[in-house]
Amino acid sequence: MKAPVTDPPGRHRRAGRTLAGAVVLALALAGAAAVTVSAPFGGPGRSPAPGAPATAAGPAPSPGAPGIGDPLMPLAGNGGYAVRRYTLDFDWRAPRTPFEAGATISATATQALSRFDLDFAGNTLHRVTVDGTPAAAERHGDELVVTPAKPIPRGSAFTVRVAYTADPTQTRHRDDAIQDYGWVPTSDGTVVCAQPDGARMIFPANDHPSLRAPVTFRVTTPPGVSAVANGRLVGTERHPDGRTRWTYDSEQPIAAQLVQLAIGRFTFVDSEGPRGLPVRDVVPDGLVADTEEYRSLTPDHLAWLEQRLGPYPFRRYGVLVGDTDLPVALETQSLAVVPRDDLLGDRVDAERNLVHELTHHWTGDSVAIRRWSDLWLSEGHARYYERLYSDEHGGADLESVMRAAYEQHDQWRHDEGAPAEPTDATLFKVMRYDGSALVLFALREKVGEETFGRIERAWVTAYRGRAAGTRDFVALASRVAGEDLGPFLRPWLYGAHTPPMPGHPDWQVDPVAD
Numbered sequence: 087m088k089a090p091v092t093d094p095p096g097r098h099r100r101a102g103r104t105l106a107g108a109v110v111l112a113l114a115l116a117g118a119a120a121v122t123v124s125a126p127f128g129g130p131g132r133s134p135a136p137g138a139p140a141t142a143a144g145p146a147p148s149p150g151a152p153g154i155g156d157p158l159m160p161l162a163g164n165g166g167y168a169v170r171r172y173t174l175d176f177d178w179r180a181p182r183t184p185f186e187a188g189a190t191i192s193a194t195a196t197q198a199l200s201r202f203d204l205d206f207a208g209n210t211l212h213r214v215t216v217d218g219t220p221a222a223a224e225r226h227g228d229e230l231v232v233t234p235a236k237p238i239p240r241g242s243a244f245t246v247r248v249a250y251t252a253d254p255t256q257t258r259h260r261d262d263a264i265q266d267y268g269w270v271p272t273s274d275g276t277v278v279c280a281q282p283d284g285a286r287m288i289f290p291a292n293d294h295p296s297l298r299a300p301v302t303f304r305v306t307t308p309p310g311v312s313a314v315a316n317g318r319l320v321g322t323e324r325h326p327d328g329r330t331r332w333t334y335d336s337e338q339p340i341a342a343q344l345v346q347l348a349i350g351r352f353t354f355v356d357s358e359g360p361r362g363l364p365v366r367d368v369v370p371d372g373l374v375a376d377t378e379e380y381r382s383l384t385p386d387h388l389a390w391l392e393q394r395l396g397p398y399p400f401r402r403y404g405v406l407v408g409d410t411d412l413p414v415a416l417e418t419q420s421l422a423v424v425p426r427d428d429l430l431g432d433r434v435d436a437e438r439n440l441v442h443e444l445t446h447h448w449t450g451d452s453v454a455i456r457r458w459s460d461l462w463l464s465e466g467h468a469r470y471y472e473r474l475y476s477d478e479h480g481g482a483d484l485e486s487v488m489r490a491a492y493e494q495h496d497q498w499r500h501d502e503g504a505p506a507e508p509t510d511a512t513l514f515k516v517m518r519y520d521g522s523a524l525v526l527f528a529l530r531e532k533v534g535e536e537t538f539g540r541i542e543r544a545w546v547t548a549y550r551g552r553a554a555g556t557r558d559f560v561a562l563a564s565r566v567a568g569e570d571l572g573p574f575l576r577p578w579l580y581g582a583h584t585p586p587m588p589g590h591p592d593w594q595v596d597p598v599a600d
Contacts, residue, residue: 144198144240145197145198146198147198147199147200147237147238147239148197148198148199148200149166149199149200149201149202150164150165150166150167150197150199150201150202150203151164151165151166151203152164152165152203152229152231153165154294154296154297156294156457156458157457157459158457158458158459158508158509158510158513159282159283159294159458159510161205161227161228161229162205162283162293162294162458163205163292163293163294163296163297164202164203164204164205164292165196165197165202166195166196166197166199166202167193167194167195167196167199167202167238167244167292168193168194168196168297168299169191169192169193169292169297169299170192170193170194170243170299171191171192171299171300171301171302172189172190172191172192172289172291172299172300172301172302173189173190173191173192173301173302173304174187174188174189174190174289174301174302174303174304174305174347175187175188175189175190175304175305176252176303176304176305176306176313176347177306178254178275178305178306178307178308178311178313178349179308180308181254181271181272181273181274181275181276182254182255182271183254184210184251184252184253184254185251185252185254186249186251186252187209187249187250187251187252187289188247188248188249188250189246189247189248189250189289189290190245190246190247191204191245191246191247191248191290192243192244192245193243193244193245193246194241194242194243194244195238195239195240195241195242195244196240196241197240198237198238198239198240199234199237199238199240200233200237201231201232201233201234202231202232202238203229203230203231203232204229204230204232204246204248204290204291204292205228205229205230205283205285205286205290205291205292205293205342206225206228206229206230206248206286206289206290206291207227207228207256207286207287208253208256208287209250209251209252209253209256209287210250210251210253211223211225211230211248211249211250212249212250212251213248213249214230214232214246214247214248214249215246215247216232216234216235216238216244216245216246217234217244217245218245218247219234219235220235221233221234221235221246223248228283228286230248230290232246246290248290252288253269254269254271254276255269255271256268256269256287257269257270257284257287258284258287260514261511262511262512262513262514262515263414263514263515263516263519264279264281264282264414264514265412265413265414266279266412266414267279267280267281267282267284267414268280268284268287268288269287269288270408270410270412270414271410272350272370272408272409272410273350273409274311274349274350274351274370274409275311275348275349275350275351276347276348276349276350277346277347277348277406277408277410277423278345278346278347278348278418279412279414279416279423280342280343280344280345280416280418281343281344281416282295282343282458282513282514283343284343285342285343285345286342288345288347289345291342292342293342293343294341294342295341295343295454295455295458295553296341296454296455296456296457296553297341297342298339298340298341298454299339299340300335300336300337300338300339300340301315301316301317301335301336301340301345302333302334302335302336303315303316303332303333303334303335303336303347304331304332304333305331305332305333305334305347305349306325306329306330306331306332307329307330307332307349308328308329309328309329309330310351311349311350311351312332312349312350312351312352312354312368313332313334313347313348313349314332314334314346314347314348314349314352314354314368314406314421315332315334315336315345315346315347315348315421316334316336316340316344316345316346316418316419316420316421317334317335317336317337317338317401317402317419317420318334318335318337318401318402319332319333319334320333320334320335321333336419336420337400337401337402337420338400338401338419338551339551340419341419341451341454344417344418344419344451345418345419346406346418346419346421346423348368348406348408348423350370350409351370351371352368352369352370352371353368353369353370353371353374354366354367354368354369355367355368355369355374355378355381357382357384357385358385359384359385359388359389359398359403360385360388360389360392360398361397363388363398363401363402363403364401364402364403365384365385365388365402365403365404366402366404367381367384367404367405367406367407368404368405368406368407368421369381369407370407370409370426373407373409373426373429376429376430377407377426377429377430379433380429380433380436380437380440381405381407381429383437383440384403384404384405384440384444387437387440387441387444387475388403388444390441390475391441391444391445391448391471394471394539394542394543395445395448395449395471395542395543395546396448396543396546396547398447398448399447399448399451399452399546399550399551400419400420400447400451400452401420402420403420403421403422403444403447404420404421404422405421405422405424405440406418406421406422406423406424407424407425407426407429408423408424408425408426409426410425410426411425411427412425413425413427415428415439415442415443416443417443417444417446417447417450417451417468419447419451420447422440422443422444422446422447423443424439424440424443428440433480434476434479434480434481437475437476437479437481438472438473438475438476438481439472441471441472441475441476442468442469442471442472443468445467445468445471445472446464446467446468448467448546449463449464449467449468449545449546450463450464450465450467450468452546452549452550452551453545453546453549453550453552453553453554454552454553454554455553455554455555456553456554456555456558457555458508458510458513459506459507459508459556460506460554460555460556461508461513461514461518462505462506462508462517462518462521462522462525462556462579463522463554463555463556463559465514465518465519465522466505466518466519466521466522466523466525466526467523467526467542469519469520469522469523470523470526470527473487473488473523484527487520488523488524488527489590489593491520491521491523491524492524492584492587492590492593492595493593493594493595493596494596495521495524495584495595496583496584496595496596496597496598497596497598497599498515498516498517498521499517499521499581499582499583499584500598500600501515501517502515502516502517502518502521503517504517504579504580504581504582505517505518505521505522505525505578505579506556506579506580507579507580525575525578525579526538528578528585528587528588529541529563529571529574529575531587531588531589531590532571532574532588533563533567533571537566537567540566541562541563541566541567544562544566545559545562545563548562556579560572560575560576563575583595
């Protein structure tokens with residue numbers, strides 16, 4: 087009997103067109119009539135703001151692009167500006183109850199702007215200002231199109247404020263490992279699962295994994311209810327009515343898909359990782375004791391990964407125990423979400439999930455993907471180290487797991503695309519997990535364990551805090567190995583058929599079934 091390869095448990099269960107044409111198609115698919123917010127401040131709506139004539143200073147102001155050009159998600163992110171910081175204000179009231187919210191976006195114009203877009207879905211929009219002056223705002227699907235009262239010169243800093251009523255019941259569904267995402271309700275609050283494009287249901291954003299900015303969170307909660315978000319707790323402020331405002335600072339830039347905001351009756355459990363790294367778990371009050379055994383392993387997991395990938399790349403870490411039935415864990419930056427059921431069962435499975443999400447902090451969080459088709463670099467690495475750790479700590483043998491994945495690889499290529507060639511619909515299928523971990527295993531078998539280790543450490547070091555893609559990885563691996571690995575890796579990443587596995591001539595791929 088061949089060793090089974092299952093879809094990823096928890097989060098691990100998720101396993102020639104021009105840009106203009108893609109944007110037009112995406113807008114057409116949105117299918118919704120534009121909704122214009124005009125009563126509070128009027129303005130020209132969707133029509134371009136009048137541009138000044140071209141001068142020696144540069145071209146006339148023009149609209150920022152509604153997307154940054156990712157072929158899989160053409161409207162993800164926005165052109166014409168760079169975000170310097172988000173400041174988010176949430177006045178939480180009760181589970182599944184709308185509440186007042188605001189976002190302040192500090193940005194710099196990278197072109198002269200007549201208008202610009204924000205990624206923002208759902209929620210009830212109240213007003214938008216740019217540098218304190220009312221601006222016209224118009225909704226087209228997930229695009230919030232903002233036309234300021236006057237054009238914004240290239241290189242200028244500007245501030246956008248968006249007031250809205252947030253809807254904490256707002257979710258979306260994908261037919262892959264992500265399942266339901268966005269606001270994820272719990273019995274006494276919420277957790278946020280924003281990957282891949284759910285941040286726009288939480289706040290107006292520049293929502294693409296390659297785009298990052300620091301975030302300040304200011305969350306007000308009722309008595310007895312806590313709030314937690316990425317990064318450091320700056321402070322709390324008790325209001326006369328008994329409500330508390332919690333302020334968090336992400337400390338380092340963060341992609342919108344990795345933002346976390348959780349509200350509930352929590353216990354904060356502090357410990358230390360290697361070299362005194364602060365570790366703070368956030369646990370629903372009734373789950374502290376039952377989840378302690380596996381949560382307490384985090385310092386060991388950190389030490390094990392640091393031996394292979396170098397120092398942990400952020401200032402703190404912790405596990406947020408999700409009191410939810412959704413089988414979704416997520417590598418939200420510095421505070422990974424792990425569902426309660428993942429921590430209440432078998433130790434081998436629990437450690438697989440914990441190591442997977444922690445690995446992402448090197449590959450996926452610190453080294454961000456350049457575009458969505460590079461997701462194999464994030465999920466493949468997390469799955470590889472999860473499997474390697476499990477092999478060394480009582481789980482399935484790595485080679486047997488990889489052999490089982492090899493046998494199914496042509497079928498996955500047929501059904502879900504090669505590792506670096508997903509579609510939007512197959513983005514979080516098993517090929518991006520076990521199928522992509524197999525590519526890394528093949529590279530290790532090709533260059534040897536010592537050289538592979540040097541490639542991995544060089545990868546997370548050279549691109550720390552940056553976005554990188556498949557071409558970057560192939561080029562870096564080639565430099566470290568001292569040979570051109572492109573002819574070896576490209577068939578693994580893009581080919582219609584699975585190449586032979588180095589050192590394992592007896593491994594065979596199963597026939598493809600339509």
